[in-house]
Each structure stands twice: as C-alpha cells, then as structure tokens.
Amino acid sequence: MKTLTYSIGFAAAALWGGMAQAADDVTLQLKWVTQAQFAGYYVAQDQGFYEEEGLNVTIKPGGPDIAPAQVIAGGGADVVLDWMPSALASREKGLPLVNIAQPFKSSGMMLTCRKDAGVASPEDFAGKTLGVWFFGNEYPFLSWMSQLGLSTDGGEDGVTVLKQGFNVDPILQGQAACVSTMTYNEYWQIIDAGLSPDDLVVFKYEDQGVATLEDGMYVLEENLEDPAFVDKMTRFVRASMKGWKWAEENPDEAALIVLDNDETGAQTEKHQKRMMGEIAKLTAGSDGALDPADFQRTVDSLLSGGSDPVITKDPGEAAWTHMITDAALN
Secondary structure, three states: OHHHHHHHHHHHHHHHHHHHHOOEEEEEEOOOOOOHHHHHHHHHHHOOHHHHOOEEEEEEOOOOOOOHHHHHHOOOOOEEEEOHHHHHHHHHOOOOEEEEEOOOOOOOEEEEEEHHHOOOOHHHOOOOEEEEOOOOOOHHHHHHHHHHOOEOEOOOOEOEEEEOOOOOHHHHOOOOOEEEEEOOOHHHHHHHOOOOHHHEEEEEOOOOOOOOOOOEEEEEHHHHHOHHHHHHHHHHHHHHHHHHHHHHHOHHHHHHHHHHOOOOOOOOHHHHHHHHHHHHHHHOOOOOOOOHHHHHHHHHHHHOOOOOOOOOOOOHHHHEOOHHHHHHHO
C-alpha cells in the first residue's frame, strides 16, 4: 500500500507540475491583414517573448469584412487592435471597450490627392469626390469634414464620399480627387503604380489638427475585474512591447518575420521593409502606456464634429486604464 501511495503521489505531482507549466491561451485579433503594421506581435511570437511569459498567443489576421469590435463582442478574441475613434464609437453604442495599451504614439492617416484634380489645400475639397474607408475607419474623416464645415452629402458646397475599397484604384482611375492612405502603406502603392510625389499633395491628419490614436489594444471592461485575466494581459502587453522595441531596432529582420507569417503570399519584401521603416516612426517614443493628453486630444477631435459628431459625450477615464501597463512596465 505504501508503494501505491508513493506512486499516486508522484503521479499527482507530475500532473500538477504539468498544469503549472501549461501556457495561458491568448487570442489577438488584428485590425488588418498580416503586414508590418503588426510587426511587434509577430516578433514577440517569433522571438519567444510570449513563451517566456507563459503565453500561447494566437494571432488572427483581419480583413475588409472583419471589424475587431464585432469579433471581441462575439467572444472571438481576448484582445483586439483598433483605432480609438472606432473603439470609442463602439463604447458609446454599448460595447464597453477599454484601452489597456497604446503602442502607436503618432498617426499615419493621410488624405492623398492628385494636383491635377485641382486640390492644393483643404479649401479645395468642396465639390470634389473623396475616397473614404469605412468599417470604423471613417470616423476621423467625418470629424475633419465637420470641422471644415463641409457636408458629406455631395454638392458644390460639400464633398461626395466614395466608399473606398482597401486599395487606391479610385485615384489612379480618376474616380476620386483624393483617397485615404496611410504613411506606411497605400501612399506607396500610389507611387509604385506610376504617380510621382510631385503629382500629389498629401494632408496628414496630424498636421490638420484632427489626428486620432490608432492601433491601440482593447479588451472588454468586465474582463478587467478578473485578476487572472489582468495577469494574463499584463504578461501579453509586456511581451508585445518587447516585440515592438525589437522591431524598431531591427526593422529589416522584423519585416522578414512578418513575411514568414503571411500565409497569403501577397506581401513583398520591398514593401514590408519600407512599411516597417514607416511604422517604426509611429511607435517611436511609446512604452505602451497611453498618454492621457493623447486620449483627450482624440476625444476632443471626435466631439468637435458639429451637428453630427462621432461621439456625443466624453467617455472619461472609464475608456482607458494604466492598470495593465503599470504592472507590465514595472
């Protein structure tokens, strides 16, 4: 009987030891397809930073028909990447998203226009057709147009909004005077298609005073009441920011890691290396902790939308927390 007792005890110890070493699962929903925009997460996975934190992370690529807010609302992710305008609009509609970390310090959003379409300044937008992304990406644009006093219903005193696919065809084919672009992606697609920088004029949202925060990490508010979830997110944020800093310091290597994870084979080494170089400019200066001043700037921009603001009230500090980054960074 003593031998049996020892055997059972040994088996139980082995079982508990295995359970203690089992990695915690985390599912991350990206805002878009696999590309250098998300290099920090792929680097953290590739370099073993998540594994070091006892995490088994599944990274789910996004796409044109995937809204991160809908994914997390349906239980398809623990944490999602989203732009703050979209997240705050979702919160006001009843989905309690909370920003737990903000790797992107600067905005890469631009409106890129053809000079031969007669656009030299925002005053020239009236009467023009402008390409706009939707699925939550339209909010910064709508806020900007409201501040300019331009209707988005067309006419000589307003702008005609063309629901832009996630490409730059409208500006290449003359369907729109301007299209939505990011500093790290679509602008370079226009250049690669044959137009030169001298053919274009770009309006960076930051330069226009309407820049809003992009690519933050969001979770559901109720989950932050669970100490185990908080601990898991603390480790996730710590490893992810380690991945982002590694990517900033090793941009070409980070781009190659992204390519290794692109199951579609649609990305090219040239484009991803160029993208990573631009992305590093947006994450530079961020340790992952949200700057309250940046949050307030975003809120103020969204609230200043005239008669049709993106959000109708300031969500206050309930929409973000330093709880995770304070623990992760310390």
